[in-house]
Amino acid sequence: xxxxxxxxxxxxxxxxxxxxxxxxxxxxxxxxxxxxxxxxxxxxxxxxxxxxxxxxxxxxxxxxxxxxxxxxxxxxxxxxxxxxxxxxxxxxxxxxxxxxxxxxxxxxxxx
Amino acid sequence: xxxxxxxxxxxxxxxxxxxxxxxxxxxxxxxxxxxxxxxxxxxxxxxxxxxxxxxxxxxxxxxxxxxxxxxxxxxxxxxxxxxxxxxxxxxxxxxxxxxxxxxxxxxxxxxxxxxx
Numbered sequence: 155x156x157x158x159x160x161x162x163x164x165x166x167x168x169x170x171x172x173x174x175x176x177x178x179x180x181x182x183x184x185x186x187x188x189x190x191x192x193x194x195x196x197x198x199x200x201x202x203x204x205x206x207x208x209x210x211x212x213x214x215x216x217x218x219x220x221x222x223x224x225x226x227x228x229x230x231x232x233x234x235x236x237x238x239x240x241x242x243x244x245x246x247x248x249x250x251x252x253x254x255x256x257x258x259x260x261x262x263x264x265x
Numbered sequence: 266x267x268x269x270x271x272x273x274x275x276x277x278x279x280x281x282x283x284x285x286x287x288x289x290x291x292x293x294x295x296x297x298x299x300x301x302x303x304x305x306x307x308x309x310x311x312x313x314x315x316x317x318x319x320x321x322x323x324x325x326x327x328x329x330x331x332x333x334x335x336x337x338x339x340x341x342x343x344x345x346x347x348x349x350x351x352x353x354x355x356x357x358x359x360x361x362x363x364x365x366x367x368x369x370x371x372x373x374x375x376x377x378x379x380x381x
Contacts, residue, residue, distance in 0.1 A: 255300075
């Protein structure tokens with residue numbers, strides 16, 4: 155079993171829809187939870203991160219972490235065609251430097 | 266500063282040949298990471314440098330793989346006797362590390378290796 159599980163999709167939604175992306179994990183030592191966006195043929199770029207449990211909002215993006223369920227989510231409001239990309243969840247513990255990534259979910263937002 | 270730079274962007278090599286990739290991190294970033302990403306998967310950690318010291322290596326980094334970061338600046342990743350299973354995107358990332366807290370790792374655009 156992988157440490158981080160993420161549904162690869164693809165997920166196709168109409169423009170303006172609310173998108174929900176999720177990951178589950180097994181390592182209770184994880185404390186930093188990150189979401190990266192990766193466009194085709196590009197490296198990942200950090201969207202946002204959360205430390206421990208709770209919610210964090212940044213514009214149209216909201217990240218949620220539920221450590222009791224080992225479940226994290228990213229919500230995208232008012233989705234735009236430019237949001238079409240692969241979204242990777244990632245996590246690590248506080249002392250280490252090794253970040254564990256999910257497989258990524260491919261998102262298509264149709265105009 | 267234009268971000269993390271990786272060269273070459275693409276490399277096609279015959280099985281059994283050696284290849285070397287270069288990563289130039291963002292200036293003053295003391296931490297450097299190498300990841301490997303195959304199609305439909307997320308990046309997998311390979312190795313980590315703090316300055317010139319290689320502090321952590323994944324089990325994925327077999328004896329055929331070696332990474333260096335002389336003088337704590339650019340880094341090279343060499344694969345000897347390449348195999349078809351080595352075909353992947355090799356990503357480099359760098360960050361400005363400090364004790365405690367979160368620091369963002371910035372990724373390069375990767376080197377896509379195809380072994381034929």
